[in-house]
Amino acid sequence: MVTYQGSITDNRKLKTQTDKIPVTKKEKIQHFDAMAIERDKWRKKGKYYHRELENYLRFLVPEGASVLEIGCGTGDLLAGLKPARGVGIDISPQMVATAQEKFPYLDFREDDFEDLQIEETFDYIIISETMGHVEDIQASLESLHKLCTPETRIITIYFNYLWAPVIKFAEFSGLRMRQSLQHWLPLEDIANLLDLSGFDVVKKGYRVLMPFNIPLFSGFCNRFLANMPLFWKMAMTEVLVSRPVAVRKSAEEASCTVLVPCRNERGNIEDAILRTPEMGKAMEIIFVEGGSSDGTYEECLRMQELYPDKDISVLRQDGKGKGDAVRKGFGAAKNDVLMILDADLTVPPEDLPKFFAAITSGKGEFINGSRLVYNMEKEAMRFLNTLGNKFFSRVFTYLFEQRIRDTLCGTKVLWKEDYLKIQDGRKYFGDFDPFGDFDLLFGAVKLNLKITEIPIRYRERTYGSTQISRFRHGVLLLKMSWFGLFKIKWI
Numbered sequence: 001m002v003t004y005q006g007s008i009t010d011n012r013k014l015k016t017q018t019d020k021i022p023v024t025k026k027e028k029i030q031h032f033d034a035m036a037i038e039r040d041k042w043r044k045k046g047k048y049y050h051r052e053l054e055n056y057l058r059f060l061v062p063e064g065a066s067v068l069e070i071g072c073g074t075g076d077l078l079a080g081l082k083p084a085r086g087v088g089i090d091i092s093p094q095m096v097a098t099a100q101e102k103f104p105y106l107d108f109r110e111d112d113f114e115d116l117q118i119e120e121t122f123d124y125i126i127i128s129e130t131m132g133h134v135e136d137i138q139a140s141l142e143s144l145h146k147l148c149t150p151e152t153r154i155i156t157i158y159f160n161y162l163w164a165p166v167i168k169f170a171e172f173s174g175l176r177m178r179q180s181l182q183h184w185l186p187l188e189d190i191a192n193l194l195d196l197s198g199f200d201v202v203k204k205g206y207r208v209l210m211p212f213n214i215p216l217f218s219g220f221c222n223r224f225l226a227n228m229p230l231f232w233k234m235a236m237t238e239v240l241v242s243r244p245v246a247v248r249k250s251a252e253e254a255s256c257t258v259l260v261p262c263r264n265e266r267g268n269i270e271d272a273i274l275r276t277p278e279m280g281k282a283m284e285i286i287f288v289e290g291g292s293s294d295g296t297y298e299e300c301l302r303m304q305e306l307y308p309d310k311d312i313s314v315l316r317q318d319g320k321g322k323g324d325a326v327r328k329g330f331g332a333a334k335n336d337v338l339m340i341l342d343a344d345l346t347v348p349p350e351d352l353p354k355f356f357a358a359i360t361s362g363k364g365e366f367i368n369g370s371r372l373v374y375n376m377e378k379e380a381m382r383f384l385n386t387l388g389n390k391f392f393s394r395v396f397t398y399l400f401e402q403r404i405r406d407t408l409c410g411t412k413v414l415w416k417e418d419y420l421k422i423q424d425g426r427k428y429f430g431d432f433d434p435f436g437d438f439d440l441l442f443g444a445v446k447l448n449l450k451i452t453e454i455p456i457r458y459r460e461r462t463y464g465s466t467q468i469s470r471f472r473h474g475v476l477l478l479k480m481s482w483f484g485l486f487k488i489k490w491i
Helices: 009-018 025-036 039-045 047-060 076-080 091-103 138-148 161-172 185-196 218-224 268-274 294-304 322-332 350-361 383-400 416-424 438-445 468-489
Strands: 066-070 085-090 105-108 123-130 153-159 200-209 236-245 254-262 283-288 311-316 337-339 364-370 412-415 452-453
Touching: 039 047, 047 076, 047 153, 047 200, 047 236, 047 294, 047 337, 066 076, 076 085, 076 091, 076 123, 085 254, 091 105, 091 452, 138 185, 153 185, 185 200, 185 236, 200 218, 218 364, 254 268, 268 294, 268 412, 268 452, 283 294, 294 311, 311 322, 322 416, 337 350, 337 416, 337 438, 350 364, 350 412, 364 438, 383 438, 412 416, 412 438, 416 438, 438 452, 438 468
Parallel strands: 066 085, 066 123, 085 105, 123 153, 254 283, 254 337, 283 311, 364 452
Antiparallel strands: 153 236, 200 236, 337 412, 364 412
């Protein structure tokens, strides 16, 4: 029960406002105004829980983004995310006044989730513990579309309904500020409401198994136990990340860059050009050569002269490894959609239009090839490589909270604007990936991009030999998996 230092009349008034379940809009506003009086005191009591939640949200929301928080309360969560443009709305004038006084560099306004007046678009929209007070959740979610671009992410936070008895007991015993939640919404119900409202759920899960700070034990519960089967659905908080179902640019409007990293692939260069279909309103092919001994660089230059009607660029690596080649090539790309085509042509260039169609139609924002669906040609992938790929697909599905079947397929497609964001956020992961595959995948997960896989028929090489060492590179992949656990999952 909420109490505060004031007159007997004030205490009685506050008790009445917080004990009664508000029904009308006026009663709801009075209820939240009363809660605002001692909001900070109660937040301090639950500071460990709020710190854990904010830590995860800082992983989802990069500093310097534009952020709208719906149901902002007294503004602490919004301020903790350090947005370049931060707007908080709440139906309570007292909450808004308190938030504006505490954080004058942010923008707080009286507004109603059920009748939004704000007219502005944001990178991120956070709905934290607010849905339980909304009469028509679907209609309210649908109204968010006017605040979204195709790149906007909606982050929805709500209590796990399994915790209802514990929460009510905490309120009754004075351990938690009294609430008046009208709906208890399981994770799947929220996901369904988002789907009905035109939002595609990118990831969903549970956070904060232990909301109180017991040294060492709470950290173990929240970092490790909460991410284990049988335990994760017992955590206190449901978190969903969704995106508007929208098209950024149509296939007719978008241009395309096909990047071909190549080392000792001289016999495949001309086929890479001739077999790659034209895509979009304009297409360029960029070869990035990596210190070949078979004349690959010279062959790339010869092809550039032989096909002057095609937009072909030839670059030479300064560093080593495919990851370095991808970064150099994408850094020079000038078109909207970026594609990687391995020069060994084990992924047929003729399949690239499928990837282009998937990303321009909005079916995904990071399109990944999967070699593990169709039957392969006899020598296309060795047995141990196949087992390794299947193992890592399970590991990274767990890490990413999105299904991914083939992490090591070289064909990956994304928007250039998303790649630039991955590049800007690379400091979070560091330069850890010589392949380039996981640098892009980890970055896509950090940006909450929708990962979509396209099955391809994996072909046997017709020129050269594989440059993958099963055991040495397998150890590197295990290291990356371990690295990903601490950077993505156990944060």
